[in-house]
Amino acid sequence: MAQPVVTTRILRRLLKTGAHFRAEKLLERIHPADLGPLLADLTPDEIRIVIDLLFKHRRAATMLIELPHDLLPEILDSVSDERLAEVLDRLELDDMLELVEAIPEERRSSVLKQLPVARREELRHAELYQPRSAGRAMTTNFSALDEKMTAQEAIDSLRAAGLEATDAILYLYVVDELQRLTGVVPIRRLVTAQPGTPVRELAIREMLSTGPDADQEEVAQLVARYDLLAIPVTDVDGTMLGVITVDDVIDVITEEATQDIYNLAGLSEEDRVFTSARVSIRKRLPWMLVNLVTAFAAGAIVGLFEGTLEQMVGLAIFLPVVAGIGGNGGIQTLTVITRAIALGEIEFSSGVRAVGKEMAVGLVIGSAAGLVSGGVAWFLHGNLWMGVVLFASMVVTMVTASLVGAAVPLALKALKQDPALGSGVLVTFAVDALGFFSFLGIATLLLDRMT
Amino acid sequence: MAQPVVTTRILRRLLKTGAHFRAEKLLERIHPADLGPLLADLTPDEIRIVIDLLFKHRRAATMLIELPHDLLPEILDSVSDERLAEVLDRLELDDMLELVEAIPEERRSSVLKQLPVARREELRHAELYQPRSAGRAMTTNFSALDEKMTAQEAIDSLRAAGLEATDAILYLYVVDELQRLTGVVPIRRLVTAQPGTPVRELAIREMLSTGPDADQEEVAQLVARYDLLAIPVTDVDGTMLGVITVDDVIDVITEEATQDIYNLAGLSEEDRVFTSARVSIRKRLPWMLVNLVTAFAAGAIVGLFEGTLEQMVGLAIFLPVVAGIGGNGGIQTLTVITRAIALGEIEFSSGVRAVGKEMAVGLVIGSAAGLVSGGVAWFLHGNLWMGVVLFASMVVTMVTASLVGAAVPLALKALKQDPALGSGVLVTFAVDALGFFSFLGIATLLLDRMT
Numbered sequence: 001m002a003q004p005v006v007t008t009r010i011l012r013r014l015l016k017t018g019a020h021f022r023a024e025k026l027l028e029r030i031h032p033a034d035l036g037p038l039l040a041d042l043t044p045d046e047i048r049i050v051i052d053l054l055f056k057h058r059r060a061a062t063m064l065i066e067l068p069h070d071l072l073p074e075i076l077d078s079v080s081d082e083r084l085a086e087v088l089d090r091l092e093l094d095d096m097l098e099l100v101e102a103i104p105e106e107r108r109s110s111v112l113k114q115l116p117v118a119r120r121e122e123l124r125h126a127e128l129y130q131p132r133s134a135g136r137a138m139t140t141n142f143s144a145l146d147e148k149m150t151a152q153e154a155i156d157s158l159r160a161a162g163l164e165a166t167d168a169i170l171y172l173y174v175v176d177e178l179q180r181l182t183g184v185v186p187i188r189r190l191v192t193a194q195p196g197t198p199v200r201e202l203a204i205r206e207m208l209s210t211g212p213d214a215d216q217e218e219v220a221q222l223v224a225r226y227d228l229l230a231i232p233v234t235d236v237d238g239t240m241l242g243v244i245t246v247d248d249v250i251d252v253i254t255e256e257a258t259q260d261i262y263n264l265a266g267l268s269e270e271d272r273v274f275t276s277a278r279v280s281i282r283k284r285l286p287w288m289l290v291n292l293v294t295a296f297a298a299g300a301i302v303g304l305f306e307g308t309l310e311q312m313v314g315l316a317i318f319l320p321v322v323a324g325i326g327g328n329g330g331i332q333t334l335t336v337i338t339r340a341i342a343l344g345e346i347e348f349s350s351g352v353r354a355v356g357k358e359m360a361v362g363l364v365i366g367s368a369a370g371l372v373s374g375g376v377a378w379f380l381h382g383n384l385w386m387g388v389v390l391f392a393s394m395v396v397t398m399v400t401a402s403l404v405g406a407a408v409p410l411a412l413k414a415l416k417q418d419p420a421l422g423s424g425v426l427v428t429f430a431v432d433a434l435g436f437f438s439f440l441g442i443a444t445l446l447l448d449r450m451t
Numbered sequence: 452m453a454q455p456v457v458t459t460r461i462l463r464r465l466l467k468t469g470a471h472f473r474a475e476k477l478l479e480r481i482h483p484a485d486l487g488p489l490l491a492d493l494t495p496d497e498i499r500i501v502i503d504l505l506f507k508h509r510r511a512a513t514m515l516i517e518l519p520h521d522l523l524p525e526i527l528d529s530v531s532d533e534r535l536a537e538v539l540d541r542l543e544l545d546d547m548l549e550l551v552e553a554i555p556e557e558r559r560s561s562v563l564k565q566l567p568v569a570r571r572e573e574l575r576h577a578e579l580y581q582p583r584s585a586g587r588a589m590t591t592n593f594s595a596l597d598e599k600m601t602a603q604e605a606i607d608s609l610r611a612a613g614l615e616a617t618d619a620i621l622y623l624y625v626v627d628e629l630q631r632l633t634g635v636v637p638i639r640r641l642v643t644a645q646p647g648t649p650v651r652e653l654a655i656r657e658m659l660s661t662g663p664d665a666d667q668e669e670v671a672q673l674v675a676r677y678d679l680l681a682i683p684v685t686d687v688d689g690t691m692l693g694v695i696t697v698d699d700v701i702d703v704i705t706e707e708a709t710q711d712i713y714n715l716a717g718l719s720e721e722d723r724v725f726t727s728a729r730v731s732i733r734k735r736l737p738w739m740l741v742n743l744v745t746a747f748a749a750g751a752i753v754g755l756f757e758g759t760l761e762q763m764v765g766l767a768i769f770l771p772v773v774a775g776i777g778g779n780g781g782i783q784t785l786t787v788i789t790r791a792i793a794l795g796e797i798e799f800s801s802g803v804r805a806v807g808k809e810m811a812v813g814l815v816i817g818s819a820a821g822l823v824s825g826g827v828a829w830f831l832h833g834n835l836w837m838g839v840v841l842f843a844s845m846v847v848t849m850v851t852a853s854l855v856g857a858a859v860p861l862a863l864k865a866l867k868q869d870p871a872l873g874s875g876v877l878v879t880f881a882v883d884a885l886g887f888f889s890f891l892g893i894a895t896l897l898l899d900r901m902t
Contacts, residue, residue, distance in 0.1 A: 033676045159643045169639060170621075170680075188620060191641050192610045224705065225484045227698035229621075229680065246697050247678035250704065254675065257708035258790055264712070265786040266779070273791035274801070277811045284783060288776065288816050292823055295775030299768040310764045313757055317750040319770060320883055324746030325739065328717070328876075332735060335716040339709055340724035350725070360728045365739050372743055425779075432771055 007034075008041045015046050024053050032062040039063075040071055040274070048078045055083065061090040064099060072102045081107070085114030092139045094248065097126055134219050135212030137252065138233045138242030144175045145199050147182060152195035154185070170229045173240055174203045180238040181209060209234045212241055219244055220252040221344050260342050263420035264335065266291075287425075294429035298323075301433050305440035308447060315443055318377065318390055322439045325369050326397035326431040333358045333405030334427050338420045341413055351410040358402040366398025367391075385449040393439035401431045458485075459492045466497050475504045483513040490514075491522055491725065499529045506534065512541040515550060523553045532558070536565030543590045545699065548577055585670045586663030588703065589684045589693030595626045596650050598633060603646035605636070621680045624691055625654045631689040632660060660685045663692055670695055671703040672795050711793050714871035715786065717742075738876075745880035749774075752884050756891035759898060766894055769828065769841055773886040776820050777848035781878040784809045784856030789871045792864055802861040809853040817849025818842075836900040844890035852882045 007030065014023040027050065030038065035054075039047055054060040064087060067075065076084065084103070088096050088111070100123065103111055112120055122140065129135025143161075145154050154172060172190070174183040183203025193202055209232045210219050223231055223246060230245045259269055268283040302309075302319065309315055337354060340346040346354060370391035378387030405427050409419035443450070458481065465474040478501065481489065486505075490498055505511040515538060518526065527535065535554070539547050539562070551574065554562055563571055573591065580586030594612075596605050605623060623641070625634040634654025644653055660683045661670050674682055674697060681696045710720055719734040726734075753760075753770065760766055788805060791797040797805060821842035829838030856878050860870035894901065 031677060033678075155642055187639050187642055191606055191638055224698075224701045226482060227484075229697070246680070246701075247675075250675045250697075250701060253701065253704055253708075254794070257704075257712075258794075261708075261712050261715070261786055261790055264715075265783050267783055267786060271787065273787055273797055273805050274808075277808050277815075280808070280812045281815045284812065284816055285819060287783075288779070288820055289823070291776055291779045292772070292820060295772040296824070296827065298771040298775065302771060303765075303768045306764055306767075309760075309767055313761045313764060314754075316757075316760055316767050316770070317754045319767070320749040320753060320774065320887070321743070321746040323771065323774070324749065324879070324883070325742055328739070328742045329735075332716050332718055332738075335712055335718060336722065336724055339712055343705070343709070346724055354724050357725075357728050357731070361731045361735065364728075364732045365735055368736060369739055369743060372740070373747070376747065428775070432775070436771070 008038055011038065011050075012042065012046065015042075015049055020049070020053065023050075024056065027053055027059075032059065032066050035063045036067045036071070039067065039075075044074060044078070047075055051075065051079065061087045065091065065095045073104070076103060081111045082114055084111045088112075089115060089119055092141050093122060093126055093242070094137055094139050096123060097136055129212055132216045133212060134210050134214040134216060134233050134244060135241070137216045137219070137248055138212070138244045139248075140242045142232075142240070142243040143169050143172045144179070144240060145172050145185065147174055147176055147198075147200050149199045150195065151190055151193040151197045151199060151202060154199050155190055155195075158187075158190075170245070171232075171243075172199070173232055173243075174199055175240055178237075179240055181232055181234050181240045183207070184232070207232070209238075210244075211235065216244075216252050217256050217342075218344075220249045220256070223249045224253065256342065260338060260420050263418060263422075264331075264338065264424050266422070266424055290425055294425060294432075298429060298432040298436060301436045302440065304437075305444060308440055308444045311447060312443070312451060314381065315440065318373075318439065319436060321373055321390070322393055322397055322435040323432050325366075325373070325394060326401045326435040327428055329362055329365060329398045330401035330405040330427040330431045331424065333362070333402045334409060334423055337406050338409045338423065341409060341419045346410075351406075351413075355403065355406040355410070358406040359399055362398040362400075362402030363395065366395040369398065370394035381450075383450050385446050389439065389442045389446055389450070392442050393435065396438040397431060397435040400434050401427070404430045459489055462489065462501075463493070463497065466493075466500055471500070471504065474501075475507065478504055478510075483510065483517045486514045487517045487522070490518065490526075495525060495529070498526055502526065502530065512538045516542065516546045524555070527554060532562045533565055535562045539563075540566060540570055543592050544573060544577055544693070545588050545590050547574060548587055580663050583667045584663060585661050585665040585667055585684050585695060586692070588667045588670070588699055589663070589695050590699075591693045593683075593691070593694040594620055594623045595630070595691060596623050596636065598625055598627055598649075598651050600650045601646065602641055602644040602648045602650060602653060605650050606641055606646075609638075609641075621696070622683075622694075623650070624683055624694075625650055626691055629688075630691055632683055632685050632691045634658070635683070658683070660689075661695075662686065667695075667703050668707050668793075669795075671700045671707070674700045675704065707793065710869075711789060711871050714869060714873075715782075715789065715875050717873070717875055741876055745876060745883075749880060749883040749887060752887045753891065755888075756895060759891055759895045762898060763894070763902060765832065766891065769824075769890065770887060772824055772841070773844055773848055773890045774883050776817075776824070776845060777852045777882040777886040778879055780813055780816060780849045781852035781856040781882045782875065784813070784853045785860060785874055785878050788857050789860045789874065792860060792870045797861075802857075802864075806854065806857040806861070809857040810850055813849040813851075813853030814846065817846040820849065821845035832901075834901050836897050840890065840893045840897055840901070843893050844886065847889040848882060848886040851885050852878070855881045 007026070011023060011026055014026065039050065042050065051060055054063055088099060091099060100108065112123070126136060143158070169187055172185040172187060173181055174185060176182050183200065183205050184207045185199055185202045189202050208222055208226060208228065210222065212233050212235065219231060228246065230243050232240060233242045233244060235241055262269055266287040271280050271283040340354070373394060374387035374391035377390045378384055408423050408426055412423065413419040458477070462474060462477055465477065490501065493501065502511060505514055539550060542550060551559065563574070577587060609620070620638055623636040623638060624632055625636060627633050634651065634656050635658045636650055636653045640653050659673060659677060659679065661673065663684050663686065670682060679697065681694050683691060684693045684695060686692055713720055717738040722731050722734040788797070824845060825838035825842035828841045829835055859874050859877055863874065864870040
């Protein structure tokens with residue numbers, strides 16, 4: 001493997017000294033997946049030269065697909081419509097869709113006009129499927145075998161397609177005269193098959209398939225669960241439409257994990273580490289405003305008890321303790337439940353059981369935290385009732401935090417919303433509000449005994 | 452695919468009525484990956500019967516591997532040492548290692564004594580590798596070809612191994628007389644090869660491999676990045692040791708994503724949705740204690756300003772606002788950076804750039820939040836200086852939150868620690884402490900003007 005840092009330095013020098021032929025030779029030896037990170041370190045002018053060189057080698061298409069998404073706009077700007085269409089034409093359907101989405105909308109139609117009609121049609125058809133559906137993620141580039149073929153005929157048809165094509169094939173799909181999927185032959189089985197064996201006999205009949213409208217995350221879970229290398233996509237009649245391969249499944253799993261982690265923090269997926277500060281700010285501002293509203297609402301609850309605080313300002317010290325422990329408990333429960341939902345480990349019926357368990361955990365942890373912090377408060381203030389107030393509010397807050405942390409994502413899932421999106425802010429607000437209310441409320445009731 | 456809910460109900464009825472033969476037939480038709488969730492809904496007594504039935508079919512091994520980890524202890528308890536050894540013997544090395552780890556330590560040696568010596572040796576050797584290393588994740592069950600073989604000889608050797616074995620093979624590894632890896636032949640290439648072609652000519656020479664000590668997450672990133680189906684593991688001399696396949700890579704990616712999400716919330720990996728409440732409590736208690744300490748420390752900072760609060764108790768309303776907005780900003784930055792580290796998108800040099808960007812974002816978001824909340828404070832209190840205090844402390848808090856949220860995981864990574872572990876509590880504490888200190892500190896300085 002080439003060392004990326006060294007390669008960047010050499011490439012830069014070659015470009016600077018105008019040694020384009022040697023730069024070309026260097027680029028030739030780099031794997032498409034390594035080009036993205038490499039380009040990320042070049043200036044726009046240098047990138048333009050590299051793209052020109054890659055076009056000579058017809059490698060620009062694979063490179064553009066591997067590029068980090070935040071680099072794409074800048075790079076696409078420097079490529080003409082004709083070239084962009086040329087690149088799109090060379091891509092498989094799922095990659096083509098992804099790149100088309102990266103083209104600014106106002107430019108899209110003029111680029112697509114340059115595409116061959118057949119491919120334009122294919123694209124239009126795929127765009128009918130929902131984003132994040134199997135129909136969008138599948139490739140239409142698969143090998144179908146006639147049921148009546150023999151192993152030797154299947155091998156001959158592969159040989160005709162050439163070695164390069166064979167390299168990408170893992171399964172052959174057996175179809176009947178109506179193009180309906182009837183079986184799958186792992187290409188590995190052809191290796192040891194007798195030439196005269198009908199492919200029908202080599203095929204696996206009991207196989208998984210999915211519809212084009214299935215959620216890509218669910219398809220990824222199927223592939224992961226049954227250790228598949230690819231899964232066929234068929235329509236309601238069983239007609240073969242395409243295939244989703246394991247490398248795309250890995251991308252989906254990584255993408256969805258990022259989305260889950262990001263949603264918990266209220267981040268937009270486009271807000272990555274090297275996204276421009278301008279974009280990150282624009283993405284985070286609305287969320288900050290939502291947070292401001294809930295933070296002020298929590299503050300207003302403190303405000304309700306201004307009279308109590310005036311009489312005993314020392315209570316303010318414990319506000320961060322109640323909010324901190326409750327918030328932590330709520331986020332832990334939320335994390336366990338959203339992760340279980342994402343991994344398909346939980347259904348609605350078992351969800352009720354999960355809520356019960358989390359509340360039991362919250363009760364115990366809340367009691368423990370209440371005992372420790374109540375003890376500290378008793379010691380600090382020399383007043384037992386101070387400790388009682390802290391203990392009671394801690395238990396109430398933790399149990400509620402567990403209830404909210406478990407119920408909110410399950411309810412969102414039942415409403416077919418993303419279970420993680422917005423859960424964090426809701427849970428934090430509920431816990432803060434209830435924590436302050438119970439702590440200051442109980443303190444108000446017991447104020448006479450504490451002073 | 453069988454519908455799991457229906458299957459569970461039928462299986463239960465069959466077990467209850469003693470129709471074991473029919474239960475056996477039903478179990479036979481269930482994919483190993485579906486057995487786990489199914490068993491999760493049965494009682495321990497029912498599980499024991501199912502395990503007995505599965506043993507008859509020699510399917511208990513694959514089933515145990517697919518089982519949710521929190522169910523294992525209970526189930527292993529009901530299996531004798533001899534049977535457990537029998538199960539282990541049927542597993543590939545990586546699965547065997549995983550199952551051995553699930554056996555309670557005090558029982559392990561008596562189970563392992565029942566294993567054939569060769570397998571026990573294999574196990575002992577694998578255990579020399581670090582947990583989460585490639586050496587632990589690899590299977591030693593791969594097909595090596597002699598460089599001097601022809602395509603036909605390779606096919607004959609596969610045929611001798613039988614159809615079942617061929618099904619699991621994706622690549623054949625070409626080795627020299629010292630068992631050193633010299634090339635890889637995708638089995639797909641054998642299909643279209645001329646019988647007399649030496650395998651040497653079919654082999655891909657430029658291939659990726661990894662050492663047994665490599666971190667499994669880094670290996671997973673390699674496989675994902677280069678769209679591989681398997682990666683060979685070799686020692687320093689290039690001798691073939693084993694293979695890591697794409698289905699294991701998917702497991703690693705899912706596992707590591709769970710770990711990243713869990714670490715941010717201070718959760719232990721063993722604390723899953725249906726882990727017993729007892730285990731969850733035991734895992735979460737220490738973390739709660741750490742949180743208590745930091746929460747009290749944040750409270751103590753509020754305590755430093757008791758005098759100021761006594762003079763102006765209305766300030767307490769804004770404490771949740773400062774802490775809430777700062778905490779949210781810190782967690783967002785932390786999430787972006789830890790995710791980038793997990794996906795290998797960031798190195799130390801680019802880390803400095805990332806810290807700068809996050810601080811710029813924090814400055815702008817902090818100013819915006821400061822203007823809004825400062826305006827609200829001004830309006831509520833009818834005092835401009837109240838707004839100034841809130842604005843200033845919000846800017847200070849957000850910039851620090853961004854700095855800490857970005858620097859802490861990068862520093863942990865530089866120290867070769869897990870970047871996500873403990874970051875959350877550190878960032879929350881730093882933000883709370885600094886938020887309270889700056890807000891109440893500035894308020895103390897300007898107290899004369901505010902009242």
